[in-house]
Amino acid sequence: MADGDLDPVIHAQARLRIMATLAGLPAGDEISFPRLRSILDFSAGNLSTHLRKLEEAEYVTQTKTFVGRTPATYVALTPRGRRAFETYTESLSALLGGTPT
Amino acid sequence: MARFPDPQDEPGDGPPEASLDAAESLRIIAAQRTVVARDTTPDGRLIFGVWGVAWLLGYLAMYLSSDESHAPAPWAGAAFAALLASAIVVTAVHTSRRSAGLRGESSRVGAMYGTAWVVCFVVGFALIGRIASWAVDVEGGGAIITIASNGISCLIVAALYMAGGAVWDDRRMFLLGLWIGVVVTAATVVGTPYLYLVMALAGGGGFLVAAVVEHVRAVRDGTPGRARTREA
Numbered sequence: 001m002a003d004g005d006l007d008p009v010i011h012a013q014a015r016l017r018i019m020a021t022l023a024g025l026p027a028g029d030e031i032s033f034p035r036l037r038s039i040l041d042f043s044a045g046n047l048s049t050h051l052r053k054l055e056e057a058e059y060v061t062q063t064k065t066f067v068g069r070t071p072a073t074y075v076a077l078t079p080r081g082r083r084a085f086e087t088y089t090e091s092l093s094a095l096l097g098g099t100p101t
Numbered sequence: 102m103a104r105f106p107d108p109q110d111e112p113g114d115g116p117p118e119a120s121l122d123a124a125e126s127l128r129i130i131a132a133q134r135t136v137v138a139r140d141t142t143p144d145g146r147l148i149f150g151v152w153g154v155a156w157l158l159g160y161l162a163m164y165l166s167s168d169e170s171h172a173p174a175p176w177a178g179a180a181f182a183a184l185l186a187s188a189i190v191v192t193a194v195h196t197s198r199r200s201a202g203l204r205g206e207s208s209r210v211g212a213m214y215g216t217a218w219v220v221c222f223v224v225g226f227a228l229i230g231r232i233a234s235w236a237v238d239v240e241g242g243g244a245i246i247t248i249a250s251n252g253i254s255c256l257i258v259a260a261l262y263m264a265g266g267a268v269w270d271d272r273r274m275f276l277l278g279l280w281i282g283v284v285v286t287a288a289t290v291v292g293t294p295y296l297y298l299v300m301a302l303a304g305g306g307g308f309l310v311a312a313v314v315e316h317v318r319a320v321r322d323g324t325p326g327r328a329r330t331r332e333a
Contacts, residue, residue: 006123013121013129020130024137028206035202039140074204089130095123 006095009057010088014042014050019085022060022077030063030074051075059084135323141203143196145315149277149308151191155184157305164297171293172243214265221257229253244293251296255285255304273314280307 010019017040025031031039037047054060059081063074077085121129159181166174200211229250236242236249259282266275281304288299 006126011121011126016121016126016129017133020133021137024134025141025203026205026207029203029208030205032202032204038202039136076205089127092123092127092130096127 006091007084007088009053009059010085014046015054018047018050018054019059019077019081019088022075023082023085025077027077027082030076033062033073033075036075054081057081057084141199143199145273146312146319147195148192149312149315151188153305153308153312155181155188155305156308157301159184160297160301160305164294164301167294167297170243171247173297210268214261214268217264218257218261221261222254225253225257247293247296248289251300252285252289255281255288255300259285273311277307277311 010016018036021036021039022031033044033047037044040047042050051060051062055062058078061076061078063076065072065074159177162177162180163173166177168174196211200208229246232249233246236245239245259278262278262281263275264278266272266278284299284303284307287303288296291299
């Protein structure tokens with residue numbers, strides 16, 4: 001297996017960190033945009049850009065809702081995104097030939 | 102390991118992506134999982150620690166201030182109540198901060214579990230109030246009230262810790278509930294005034310041991326408490 005076989009949507013530092021964060025939450029959970037931003041320490045614009053790409057690949061969903069009168073966006077991994085992330089991590093381990101650092 | 106550019110990053114998408122190799126990617130995943138676990142789940146060291154201190158000092162004050170009729174001094178009762186109230190506030194504020202911005206299945210489970218605590222204690226206090234109103238006129242009624250109020254309250258704590266351990270498949274939480282059940286049984290059997298001493302040392306001590314175990318686990322897993330103080 002070559003490096004180039006890694007899922008290019010996930011294999012970029014910012015999106016990898018987003019995917020790892022969402023995969024670290026229990027399945028079926030959603031996280032608000034500001035909380036996700038605070039955990040990742042991203043700018044709002046940067047996070048939006050990368051979330052849009054992940055959404056285009058159908059790896060994440062962004063749900064717009066209201067908490068009281070305040071608009072809020074909740075982000076979650078889709079089942080497809082969770083599978084893609086698992087495949088990605090398995091590919092990494094395979095690339096390293098079972099000798100993780 | 103060869104580095105390569107990220108083909109998904111077109112110009113205009115913000116700052117260019119650093120290229121990654123496989124080992125670096127795995128390291129990022131592991132680090133991010135650690136951060137998520139640390140930031141979104143309650144810190145057992147803090148929760149068990151505040152309850153351990155509250156029980157140890159509160160019950161010890163009740164024991165040391167007890168007179169010949171086994172009645173603790175009013176100041177000890179007030180101090181114990183203040184310690185328990187502080188532990189409740191710390192627990193509620195800490196868990197709500199850690200779960201801020203999260204919703205879904207685990208939030209619903211958490212809300213139901215929190216509601217179970219409130220409902221059980223409302224029932225418990227109603228029961229204790231009725232028992233106290235009868236026992237107050239009975240010879241040796243003070244001991245009845247002490248044993249009933251301590252036993253009912255701690256039965257709820259033991260039961261809900263074991264239930265929480267079962268819900269989240271958390272062996273440590275389950276064992277802590279089991280231990281509290283054993284301690285409360287012993288305290289109920291020995292009665293006043295040694296009930297307070299048993300609860301202080303074995304009960305409060307049990308929480309403190311649990312806090313130390315959590316700390317050892319956190320250090321081993323590389324998830325020491327967050328240094329950042331920024332709130333969610």
